[in-house]
Amino acid sequence: MTTERKDLVSVGVLWAVLTALGEWAVLTTNLAPTLASKQGEETDKAIELLFIYSVPVMAVVLAVLIYTLVRWRVSEPSEDGPPIADHRGFSRAWFWISVALATLVFLHPGLTGIFAMAQEEEIDLIVELDGVQWHWDVAFPEQGVTMENPAELVLPVGTTIRFDITSSDVIHAFWVPAFRLKQDAIPGQMNSLTITLLENGDFADDDGFRLQCAELCGTGHARMFLPVRVVEQDEFDDWLANAGGPASMDGMDMTESTEIDMTEDEDMDMTEDTQMDMGEDGDMDMTEDTQMDMTEDSDEG
Amino acid sequence: MATTTDAPDDAPAIGSRGLPLAFRGALWAGIGFLAGALLTMAIRSLIGLSAMSLEPVVVVGYVFSLLAWFLGVGAWETWGKGWLGRPTVAYSPSGWRRYFGFNMDHKVIGIQYAVFFILLFLIAGLMAMFMRAELIETGRTIFGPASYNRVMSLHGIIMVLVAVTAVSGAFGNYIMPLQIGAKDMAFPRLNALSFWFWPPVAALLIGSQFVGGWDTGWTGYVPLAEVNRPGQLFYALAFITAGLSSIVAAVNFVTTAVKMRAPGLTWNRLPIFTWSILFTAILSLIFTQAIAVALSMTIFDRVAGGAFFDPVLGGIPVLYQHIFWFYSHPAVYVMVLPSLGAMLEILPPFTRKPLFGYKWAVGGIIGISVLSAVVWAHHMYTVNADSVSNIGFMFTTEAISVPTGLIFLAAVGTLWRGRLWLKTPMLFALAVIFNFLIGGVTGVFLSDVPADVQLQDTFWVVAHFHYTIVGAGIFGLFASIYYWFPKMTGRLLNERLGKIHFWIMFLGFNLTFLPMFWLGLNGMNRRVADYQPNLESVNRFVSLAGFFLGISFIFFVWNAIVSWRNGEPAGDNPWGARTLEWMTTSPPPELNFDGEPEVIGDPYGFGSEQPAHATVTGGNGGTA
Numbered sequence: 001m002t003t004e005r006k007d008l009v010s011v012g013v014l015w016a017v018l019t020a021l022g023e024w025a026v027l028t029t030n031l032a033p034t035l036a037s038k039q040g041e042e043t044d045k046a047i048e049l050l051f052i053y054s055v056p057v058m059a060v061v062l063a064v065l066i067y068t069l070v071r072w073r074v075s076e077p078s079e080d081g082p083p084i085a086d087h088r089g090f091s092r093a094w095f096w097i098s099v100a101l102a103t104l105v106f107l108h109p110g111l112t113g114i115f116a117m118a119q120e121e122e123i124d125l126i127v128e129l130d131g132v133q134w135h136w137d138v139a140f141p142e143q144g145v146t147m148e149n150p151a152e153l154v155l156p157v158g159t160t161i162r163f164d165i166t167s168s169d170v171i172h173a174f175w176v177p178a179f180r181l182k183q184d185a186i187p188g189q190m191n192s193l194t195i196t197l198l199e200n201g202d203f204a205d206d207d208g209f210r211l212q213c214a215e216l217c218g219t220g221h222a223r224m225f226l227p228v229r230v231v232e233q234d235e236f237d238d239w240l241a242n243a244g245g246p247a248s249m250d251g252m253d254m255t256e257s258t259e260i261d262m263t264e265d266e267d268m269d270m271t272e273d274t275q276m277d278m279g280e281d282g283d284m285d286m287t288e289d290t291q292m293d294m295t296e297d298s299d300e301g
Numbered sequence: 302m303a304t305t306t307d308a309p310d311d312a313p314a315i316g317s318r319g320l321p322l323a324f325r326g327a328l329w330a331g332i333g334f335l336a337g338a339l340l341t342m343a344i345r346s347l348i349g350l351s352a353m354s355l356e357p358v359v360v361v362g363y364v365f366s367l368l369a370w371f372l373g374v375g376a377w378e379t380w381g382k383g384w385l386g387r388p389t390v391a392y393s394p395s396g397w398r399r400y401f402g403f404n405m406d407h408k409v410i411g412i413q414y415a416v417f418f419i420l421l422f423l424i425a426g427l428m429a430m431f432m433r434a435e436l437i438e439t440g441r442t443i444f445g446p447a448s449y450n451r452v453m454s455l456h457g458i459i460m461v462l463v464a465v466t467a468v469s470g471a472f473g474n475y476i477m478p479l480q481i482g483a484k485d486m487a488f489p490r491l492n493a494l495s496f497w498f499w500p501p502v503a504a505l506l507i508g509s510q511f512v513g514g515w516d517t518g519w520t521g522y523v524p525l526a527e528v529n530r531p532g533q534l535f536y537a538l539a540f541i542t543a544g545l546s547s548i549v550a551a552v553n554f555v556t557t558a559v560k561m562r563a564p565g566l567t568w569n570r571l572p573i574f575t576w577s578i579l580f581t582a583i584l585s586l587i588f589t590q591a592i593a594v595a596l597s598m599t600i601f602d603r604v605a606g607g608a609f610f611d612p613v614l615g616g617i618p619v620l621y622q623h624i625f626w627f628y629s630h631p632a633v634y635v636m637v638l639p640s641l642g643a644m645l646e647i648l649p650p651f652t653r654k655p656l657f658g659y660k661w662a663v664g665g666i667i668g669i670s671v672l673s674a675v676v677w678a679h680h681m682y683t684v685n686a687d688s689v690s691n692i693g694f695m696f697t698t699e700a701i702s703v704p705t706g707l708i709f710l711a712a713v714g715t716l717w718r719g720r721l722w723l724k725t726p727m728l729f730a731l732a733v734i735f736n737f738l739i740g741g742v743t744g745v746f747l748s749d750v751p752a753d754v755q756l757q758d759t760f761w762v763v764a765h766f767h768y769t770i771v772g773a774g775i776f777g778l779f780a781s782i783y784y785w786f787p788k789m790t791g792r793l794l795n796e797r798l799g800k801i802h803f804w805i806m807f808l809g810f811n812l813t814f815l816p817m818f819w820l821g822l823n824g825m826n827r828r829v830a831d832y833q834p835n836l837e838s839v840n841r842f843v844s845l846a847g848f849f850l851g852i853s854f855i856f857f858v859w860n861a862i863v864s865w866r867n868g869e870p871a872g873d874n875p876w877g878a879r880t881l882e883w884m885t886t887s888p889p890p891e892l893n894f895d896g897e898p899e900v901i902g903d904p905y906g907f908g909s910e911q912p913a914h915a916t917v918t919g920g921n922g923g924t925a
């Protein structure tokens with residue numbers, strides 16, 4: 001075997017080892033946090049698949065970098081290297097393989113994922129969300145319940161929910177990490193997002209269950225989040241009833257909007273969190289107490 | 302128009318004694334501002350509006366002060382007088398003074414850019430240290446959310462401007478004309494003009510902090526940018542001014558690269574760095590006007606009662622994002638192409654091999670440039686539920702990985718069987734390959750719609766773009782500095798300090814930004830002064846790594862100052878490179894070459910019996 005051939009074989013072996021190690025790491029590590037929605041499964045599948053694709057691609061460049069650094073490092077070049085200005089076959093193969101890979105990534109998980117996520121579902125519940133600097137207003141139009149800056153958002157598990165998302169002032173974004181999907185809340189525009197909830201969950205145990213504003217919207221942006229609790233249907237009905245409106249009474253014409261009365265809510269400690277009052281100078285109002293509450297809440301979980 | 306060379310030799314030169322012209326420029330700018338402000342107030346009260354309205358006064362005052370600034374800094378004597386038919390005067394002081402006025406020598410301008418942008422980089426880097434200090438634990442740590450947003454916004458815009466400008470401004474100006482054997486840039490006055498736009502940009506960004514700063518980040522999304530503090534207006538004016546500089550510089554780069562190449566320098570002999578500067582300039586020339594449009598519309602809405610983006614009056618907030626990204630996506634290639642070009646330029650002398658797949662690499666640069674025009678809405682997958690246009694933008698974005706792959710092809714092929722000579726410039730060039738690999742691959746996740754709906758606006762994005770823009774762009778800046786500093790100053794940078802700088806920066810960078818991918822996957826959204834408690838330990842690690850990264854630049858600054866004064870003399874060609882900039886003295890004479898350069902061969906013909914790339918004949922030096 002010529003030395004050139006030996007080098008090619010060696011770097012090939014290095015590539016295979018790096019790829020195997022990388023794929024092993026990808027397949028044995030769970031990178032994704034808790035997932036509670038059906039549509040989010042596509043997201044997680046896409047992310048995992050892209051990691052799987054990435055490993056051999058990165059390994060090509062890394063293998064050459066490592067191999068050349070070990071094999072051909074010199075302290076002072078006494079002579080020039082071989083005058084290899086191109087290699088037709090190798091360059092063409094590189095080009096066409098990258099075309100094939102880009103096409104593959106586009107088709108799957110790209111296109112397949114988009115279509116899977118866009119699948120029509122029967123809507124069980126409509127939730128209207130209105131981003132306001134710096135909280136969320138929530139309404140259940142079918143039940144005639146309106147909540148201004150509620151302390152939490154409770155949703156029924158096993159249902160398909162259509163979120164109608166807009167904003168009253170600047171651009172915000174809907175994001176519940178455990179649901180995966182993200183949708184901007186834009187003033188003058190109504191965006192809908194359909195999510196089927198598969199798992200129960202509570203912000204108190206898992207911070208993936210929070211309706212986090214994900215678009216910079218000013219001083220209160222970081223803490224513009226609404227704790228989310230995904231519960232059984234009857235628990236949800238109770239919550240909605242306690243929130244002021246009759247629960248699960250489809251078809252009833254509820255014109256009178258009902259405001260949630262915070263004082264009757266059990267989760268008193270949360271009220272302070274979500275009702276941050278951002279004055280002229282937002283810093284000042286982030287009191288020590290509010291921060292403390294937060295930490296305690298999550299420590300329980 | 303009279304030119305400098307028309308001026309008689311005994312014409313009184315300016316700027317040779319007394320205060321540097323930049324001070325006069327500042328004074329004239331102040332007077333100009335007052336004139337514009339008073340005029341606005343007078344007109345406003347005449348038409349029955351309140352005279353004391355900050356934003357209209359600032360806009361008009363600024364336009365006046367910008368013109369006065371240029372005249373004061375030396376454009377009046379060297380350029381303006383010619384418009385009135387009077388003889389212009391030379392600006393040719395010696396020593397440090399030549400950097401503080403309207404100097405038209407591309408070598409002076411290159412150094413002006415280099416020093417100015419390294420200063421901006423250090424300042425904005427310090428801001429990043431404060432941001433990481435705030436994020437070292439949950440809750441309020443040092444300054445809370447309002448100040449955090451201000452510092453984050455300022456950090457963002459300064460770093461974007463540094464990344465867009467530093468490599469092309471410093472080395473495009475200094476090195477590119479040398480590489481093509483030109484005596485100067487095509488339009489020396491425009492060149493000086495393009496640099497002197499920058500002090501007003503800096504002044505606006507500093508000024509913005511006296512009126513409350515602004516909190517939209519560097520992207521300036523509306524409607525937030527139309528309802529917040531007046532600092533937003535300063536941001537818009539600064540960004541537009543920077544854009545004007547880019548356009549002026551781009552005209553110059555394109556013309557120079559196309560028209561001023563030495564005899565024999567055909568397109569297939571053009572050094573790869575010059576290719577990258579040429580296409581960077583073409584991108585700037587085509588797309589920069591879009592940012593001026595988006596920001597002018599914002600200013601119009603804020604100052605003059607416009608409603609381009611106000612939904613209540615029929616405006617469309619999303620329109621801003623389309624125009625903004627129509628510029629700002631190509632801008633990310635303006636940020637990285639020169640660094641990728643520099644990386645490919647550095648590999649041949651430090652592997653002693655020809656650049657592998659030269660034509661593929663040029664094709665890569667052109668392909669990236671063309672495709673960059675049609676990918677902008679990949680930043681906007683979440684603005685509406687219309688998945689049809691998302692499919693198109695997903696396709697074009699993923700197609701960019703093909704020409705980008707060609708850059709890697711050239712890099713990998715050049716390394717193979719090379720003689721790896723690990724001097725500091727080479728270490729930085731190798732780091733560009735490594736970092737850009739991670740930056741590129743993680744970008745594919747963001748191009749994929751199903752993955753992006755989770756990763757968009759999280760720390761995954763922060764990590765990804767820092768890997769491309771710092772990992773490739775800024776590492777490429779330092780690769781260029783270590784590579785070309787000897788040419789520009791005549792002295793080598795200290796190798797030991799250079800290596801300390803490199804290793805701290807490389808490790809610090811990766812330790813800082815790699816964990817951010819995990820943070821993004823685990824629900825940390827970006828642009829936040831506070832986060833959920835379970836992310837605290839990783840954030841603490843990131844902050845400490847970030848401070849470590851920050852330390853590396855102390856070694857760089859120390860090295861640059863010490864070596865510039867007392868460094869080891871470099872000679873004409875310390876790296877044994879073959880391109881034209883190494884065939885003249887370090888630093889080069891006023892007209893760049895002692896003789897007439899003529900290109901006769903390949904710029905990267907290492908290891909073969911090929912003739913030299915070029916000869917320089919006619920002067921005292923002869924063939925190099």
Ligand SMILES: [Cu+2]
Binds near residue numbers: 171213221222
């Ligand atoms: Cu927000």
Ligand SMILES: [Cu+2]
Binds near residue numbers: 629630633677679680
């Ligand atoms: Cu982009």
